[in-house]
Amino acid sequence: MTVSRLFVYGTLKDDAVVQGLLGHRLFGRPAVLLGYRRADDPSIGYPVISPEDGARVAGKVLDGVDARALEILDAYEGDRYRRIVVRVDTIEGRTLEAYVYVPAAAPSNVRTTPARTPGVSPGP
Numbered sequence: 560m561t562v563s564r565l566f567v568y569g570t571l572k573d574d575a576v577v578q579g580l581l582g583h584r585l586f587g588r589p590a591v592l593l594g595y596r597r598a599d600d601p602s603i604g605y606p607v608i609s610p611e612d613g614a615r616v617a618g619k620v621l622d623g624v625d626a627r628a629l630e631i632l633d634a635y636e637g638d639r640y641r642r643i644v645v646r647v648d649t650i651e652g653r654t655l656e657a658y659v660y661v662p663a664a665a666p667s668n669v670r671t672t673p674a675r676t677p678g679v680s681p682g683p
Contacts, residue, residue, distance in 0.1 A: 562657060562658055563624050563625065564624060564658065565585075565624045565632070566618055567619055567621060568597055568606060568659075569597075569605055570605065577621070580635055585621040585623050585624065585628070586621070586623060587619040587622070588619060588620060588650070588651075589617070589618075589650050590617075590618060590657075591615050591617055591647065591648050592608070592616040592618065592645055592659065593614075593615050594610060594613075594614065595608040595610055595611060595614055596608065596615075596616065607661070608661055609662070618647075620647050620657050629658070639662065639663055639664075640660040642659070642660055643658065643659060644659075
């Protein structure tokens with residue numbers, strides 16, 4: 560399967576971080592991942608997502624993510640995360656397949672935090 564998009568919900572939402580890692584920016588747009596919740600995992604100091612019925616995670620989807628970019632981003636995320644394919648909804652009403660990083664192991668002691676993206680409703 561060839562997927563050229565990445566849904567981001569934490570540090571990688573920052574264009575400067577992505578540009579610093581890849582040497583260039585990627586086009587991104589607001590998107591929502593349904594069926595997952597975002598929480599802070601104090602054991603790693605970063606947000607994580609996990610499946611939860613009725614939940615939603617606001618973030619953005621990055622386009623033009625090639626194999627080299629994935630290699631760099633995989634190294635950045637390290638062994639605490641793994642990459643899976645999900646379907647995300649854009650504010651334009653499109654549903655797209657994208658990679659997303661999820662915890663490699665079940666998060667412990669997580670604290671749910673609201674994640675808001677301008678222009679995307681946080682839902683019910």
